[in-house]
Amino acid sequence: MTAYLLTVGDEILIGQITDTNSAWMAQQLNLQGIRIAGKASVGDVHPNIIEAMDYALSKADLVLVTGGLGATKDDITKKAIAEYFGVEMIFHTETWQRLQYFFKKLGKIPNEMNKNGCFMPANAEILPNDRGLAPAMWFEKGGKVMVSMPGVPYEMMHLMTDRVLPRLKNSFPVSPVVHRTLMTAGEGETGLAALLSDFEDALPTHIKLAYLPAFNQVRLRLTATGADEAVLNQEIEVEKAKMETIVAKFVYGYDDEPLAKAVGKLLVAKNWTLATAESCTGGYLSAQLTANAGSSAYFKGGIIAYHNDLKTNILKVKEATLEAHGAVSEQTVREMVQGALNACEADIAVAISGIAGPGGGSKEKPVGTIWVAAGNKTHTRVAHLTIDRGRNRNVEYAASVALNLVRLFLLATEKDVILRDA
Amino acid sequence: MTAYLLTVGDEILIGQITDTNSAWMAQQLNLQGIRIAGKASVGDVHPNIIEAMDYALSKADLVLVTGGLGATKDDITKKAIAEYFGVEMIFHTETWQRLQYFFKKLGKIPNEMNKNGCFMPANAEILPNDRGLAPAMWFEKGGKVMVSMPGVPYEMMHLMTDRVLPRLKNSFPVSPVVHRTLMTAGEGETGLAALLSDFEDALPTHIKLAYLPAFNQVRLRLTATGADEAVLNQEIEVEKAKMETIVAKFVYGYDDEPLAKAVGKLLVAKNWTLATAESCTGGYLSAQLTANAGSSAYFKGGIIAYHNDLKTNILKVKEATLEAHGAVSEQTVREMVQGALNACEADIAVAISGIAGPGGGSKEKPVGTIWVAAGNKTHTRVAHLTIDRGRNRNVEYAASVALNLVRLFLLATEKDVILRDA
Numbered sequence: 001m002t003a004y005l006l007t008v009g010d011e012i013l014i015g016q017i018t019d020t021n022s023a024w025m026a027q028q029l030n031l032q033g034i035r036i037a038g039k040a041s042v043g044d045v046h047p048n049i050i051e052a053m054d055y056a057l058s059k060a061d062l063v064l065v066t067g068g069l070g071a072t073k074d075d076i077t078k079k080a081i082a083e084y085f086g087v088e089m090i091f092h093t094e095t096w097q098r099l100q101y102f103f104k105k106l107g108k109i110p111n112e113m114n115k116n117g118c119f120m121p122a123n124a125e126i127l128p129n130d131r132g133l134a135p136a137m138w139f140e141k142g143g144k145v146m147v148s149m150p151g152v153p154y155e156m157m158h159l160m161t162d163r164v165l166p167r168l169k170n171s172f173p174v175s176p177v178v179h180r181t182l183m184t185a186g187e188g189e190t191g192l193a194a195l196l197s198d199f200e201d202a203l204p205t206h207i208k209l210a211y212l213p214a215f216n217q218v219r220l221r222l223t224a225t226g227a228d229e230a231v232l233n234q235e236i237e238v239e240k241a242k243m244e245t246i247v248a249k250f251v252y253g254y255d256d257e258p259l260a261k262a263v264g265k266l267l268v269a270k271n272w273t274l275a276t277a278e279s280c281t282g283g284y285l286s287a288q289l290t291a292n293a294g295s296s297a298y299f300k301g302g303i304i305a306y307h308n309d310l311k312t313n314i315l316k317v318k319e320a321t322l323e324a325h326g327a328v329s330e331q332t333v334r335e336m337v338q339g340a341l342n343a344c345e346a347d348i349a350v351a352i353s354g355i356a357g358p359g360g361g362s363k364e365k366p367v368g369t370i371w372v373a374a375g376n377k378t379h380t381r382v383a384h385l386t387i388d389r390g391r392n393r394n395v396e397y398a399a400s401v402a403l404n405l406v407r408l409f410l411l412a413t414e415k416d417v418i419l420r421d422a
Numbered sequence: 423m424t425a426y427l428l429t430v431g432d433e434i435l436i437g438q439i440t441d442t443n444s445a446w447m448a449q450q451l452n453l454q455g456i457r458i459a460g461k462a463s464v465g466d467v468h469p470n471i472i473e474a475m476d477y478a479l480s481k482a483d484l485v486l487v488t489g490g491l492g493a494t495k496d497d498i499t500k501k502a503i504a505e506y507f508g509v510e511m512i513f514h515t516e517t518w519q520r521l522q523y524f525f526k527k528l529g530k531i532p533n534e535m536n537k538n539g540c541f542m543p544a545n546a547e548i549l550p551n552d553r554g555l556a557p558a559m560w561f562e563k564g565g566k567v568m569v570s571m572p573g574v575p576y577e578m579m580h581l582m583t584d585r586v587l588p589r590l591k592n593s594f595p596v597s598p599v600v601h602r603t604l605m606t607a608g609e610g611e612t613g614l615a616a617l618l619s620d621f622e623d624a625l626p627t628h629i630k631l632a633y634l635p636a637f638n639q640v641r642l643r644l645t646a647t648g649a650d651e652a653v654l655n656q657e658i659e660v661e662k663a664k665m666e667t668i669v670a671k672f673v674y675g676y677d678d679e680p681l682a683k684a685v686g687k688l689l690v691a692k693n694w695t696l697a698t699a700e701s702c703t704g705g706y707l708s709a710q711l712t713a714n715a716g717s718s719a720y721f722k723g724g725i726i727a728y729h730n731d732l733k734t735n736i737l738k739v740k741e742a743t744l745e746a747h748g749a750v751s752e753q754t755v756r757e758m759v760q761g762a763l764n765a766c767e768a769d770i771a772v773a774i775s776g777i778a779g780p781g782g783g784s785k786e787k788p789v790g791t792i793w794v795a796a797g798n799k800t801h802t803r804v805a806h807l808t809i810d811r812g813r814n815r816n817v818e819y820a821a822s823v824a825l826n827l828v829r830l831f832l833l834a835t836e837k838d839v840i841l842r843d844a
Contacts, residue, residue, distance in 0.1 A: 026436055028437075283724065286705030390576050
């Protein structure tokens with residue numbers, strides 16, 4: 001089964017918002033064995049929406065339309081759909097009742113515009129929305145399905161997860177597709193491909209390997225398609241185990257687990273707590289850690305020592321060190337680690353100090369020069385980055401290296417390990 | 423002049439990456455008066471790429487294609503273009519020379535695959551890429567233009583800014599379009615629309631107002647189209663001034679300046695430094711501040727007191743306060759502000775403590791309960807958030823409220839101001 005994703009909204013075409021919905025929807029659909037044939041965005045223009053829907057339905061079995069619903073949009077998608085299918089709009093009492101109840105809870109009274117929004121195309125099946133006013137609408141024609149949903153991510157995700165995907169699973173069983181993903185860090189796509197070359201050649205034809213890279217991490221995703229889901233699961237587990245043996249030292253987790261979350265698991269297993277000391281990454285690394293629910297189990301907190309004062313006052317980096325080596329140096333990040341361990345009373349700390357750019361570089365320390373250290377009272381691992389990827393990407397990359405450094409530290413033996421990585 | 427954006431790549435259709443390029447390109451093109459007619463994504467499938475290009479060229483005067491270039495992609499876009507135009511591939515010596523030089527700098531030797539990548543469609547004009555191996559290619563046919571670029575954002579942005587946009591400006595002068603944007607915070611779209619209702623009705627027909635909302639902020643963008651750019655600029659300045667008078671208290675900046683950057687300017691004007699004390703936002707607020715180049719002029723740093731230990735040990739929040747009111751309370755965030763002022767030796771500090779979710783809520787303090795405070799030694803402003811928008815959006819919204827609270831504090835008179843906002 002194939003799907004086409006259509007987003008309606010001027011705000012997308014003028015670049016006001018970034019379309020995050022499509023990537024999320026594609027991932028969810030893929031997990032159910034539905035492949036995306038293509039995707040497109042169209043403006044809030046009635047004839048363009050109709051044309052785009054028609055095109056999409058010619059390209060795929062399922063069309064998911066987001067956006068163009070609600071009062072501020074004059075319900076343009078709904079009207080285009082009604083015209084496309086040549087149906088009337090009829091008042092949907094249940095939606096009106098839900099809306100009245102929702103307004104009552106907020107202590108407000110719905111107006112005429114709100115009530116008019118409860119008219120739906122006559123051939124729509126209404127899928128209620130628990131997170132907003134506009135329900136999803138399910139349409140079928142000629143063996144094809146079209147679903148219209150609001151564009152607000154929080155609402156779309158609920159509607160997909162709780163209404164649309166379960167219904168697709170029941171109504172349109174597809175050839176089973178199973179995935180297994182190894183999450184790796186510390187080796188690039190090319191290096192991993194070299195290690196896995198023979199393994200890939202030996203894969204049966206119905207199992208494929210995809211390399212999905214990002215910031216010092218690569219996801220290795222196996223996908224198996226066939227007739228019998230149980231058999232596929234057995235087969236893919238075998239291949240996954242083989243693959244894991246080959247690249248074991250780079251594997252930090254499975255199936256889209258973020259590196260920060262995997263680090264959290266290792267910390268919990270050791271009953272250790274972590275603290276951060278950030279300079280040029282300015283909170284980005286800590287935000288990666290705290291983005292995961294449950295991080296309070298292992299993350300004590302951190303010091304953003306953006307100004308050198310905070311490095312000396314709070315992290316107790318020695319003035320002499322700053323003078324002799326500078327803030328961006330191996331010596332300074334080592335002392336930042338010790339300082340964070342003490343200030344935050346954590347078992348392990350990770351520190352970053354560097355020049356994210358675009359300003360601040362020099363001949364000796366050009367933009368992109370970043371030192372990262374992770375350690376405890378007795379041992380430290382250090383990494384030295386030098387490539388300039390632009391300010392934002394320098395920060396993202398350094399945070400990824402920092403997380404991996406913590407991971408490697410947690411996995412290391414008790415031998416005194418002082419290495420320069422990456 | 424209209425443009426159609428086409429992205430080539432399986433990685434987009436499987437949801438592996440989020441397409442950030444399109445939004446950026448759309449904004450840049452809009453600034454030059456080029457409207458986006460639509461956009462689409464297609465997979466790494468030769469005939470699909472050809473079909474998509476043909477469709478795009480039927481919809482707009484200019485087609486920008488990103489992705490599908492380079493060795494890992496088997497240069498699929500390039501080959502599709504050559505077939506579409508019915509031309510041969512010829513070896514481009516200058517690209518080969520640049521590539522050899524680039525490899526030499528890295529101490530590497532190009533291989534046969536790299537050399538083969540230097541073949542270009544015979545009708546291409548090559549626009550050199552200073553940030554990567556694949557150049558951009560410019561094609562013209564029947565008065566229309568198609569440009570192919572790599573999908574790597576860092577490279578695409580350089581090619582657009584330094585090669586494509588200047589060339590478009592010269593080759594295809596468009597009806598002048600001018601924009602002015604007021605950046606506002608603290609009032610929603612509906613509230614602003616109510617205030618600006620008469621102003622909008624009175625706007626001349628060739629000047630339009632767009633409301634572009636995000637997280638407690640709304641961009642108010644005026645767009646004027648006409649024949650004479652100088653006249654348009656005069657007219658739009660007049661309307662902008664009128665608009666600003668009406669919504670002055672919400673305006674924090676102009677023309678897409680981030681709120682964090684606007685706050686930075688206010689701090690610099692007062693010669694004040696800022697420190698942060700974050701709990702549930704875990705670094706996100708600080709990262710917003712440090713994302714702006716030059717933030718070291720006003721941002722000292724911060725304490726991420728994720729664990730209550732750090733609230734008491736580093737920020738000196740009283741144990742009695744935590745016991746009586748809890749970590750998520752007005753009293754605690756006020757003490758966090760004072761603690762950050764002292765620990766970081768800053769002139770003003772902002773603190774956030776709350777329950778981002780999904781866990782951690784209670785009947786008295788449900789998920790979404792977040793306290794924010796901004797102040798100095800003598801005065802504090804406080805905000806109390808209650809709506810649950812989901813973990814990530816709770817964090818983003820709290821950070822936005824925090825920045826606005828700092829802004830309002832910096833603009834306030836010396837009267838003792840203790841308000842509850844939002």
